[in-house]
Amino acid sequence: MRRRNFITALLGGAVMAHFPATWASTRDVRYFHDMAVPGDQRDSLAREAGWWRGKVSEDAWRILFEEATEPAGSSPLNGEDRKGTFVCAACYLPLFSSDTKYESGTGWPSFWAAYEKHMDTKTDYKAFWPRTEYHCVRCGGHQGHIFDDGPDPTGKRWCNNGLALRFVPEGEALPALRG
Secondary structure, X not given: OHHHHHHHHHXXXXXXXXXXXXXXXXXXXXXXXXXXXXXXXXXXXXXXXXXXXXXXXXXXXXXXXXXXXXXXXXXXXXXXXXXXXXXXXXXXXXXXXXXXXXXXXXXXXXXOOOEOOOEEEEEEOOOOOOEEEEEEOOOOOEEEEEEOOOXXXXXXXXXXXXXXXXXXXXXXXXXXXXX
């Protein structure tokens, strides 16, 4: 009986892998207001992941371009509560406003919304069940995953790796986009 259950579960998983829309949908991802980027430089950069090596720390590079995850509770940005903007650690595209940051209790910086059109999503099966993974739309740097357990008004939790972000306090100029 155990063997039959194992084979049934294996076949069921293989069938479901071909139908990701039934498991996870990126159509209901909600964003914050659109942030103007001079010259609309949100266009994707044609850069190989290796090009970014040396421009960010080795740990940040692994997260951004090999889709690694930092340990929970390890990011100083988790406790960052000042007003400001969170930008991509690689290309400096603004990704989140501090107005959307909240304490989720997960150990990673969490936001209930991102800037509209500044993220791209895909379905990720690395944890054996589908999750919505998001990346900086400009450089493709992996940021984290979106979950449906966030606060109002969106109900979303954008769970981000702190090393994939850089915080710019309010009143300080945003860094020029790089790349």
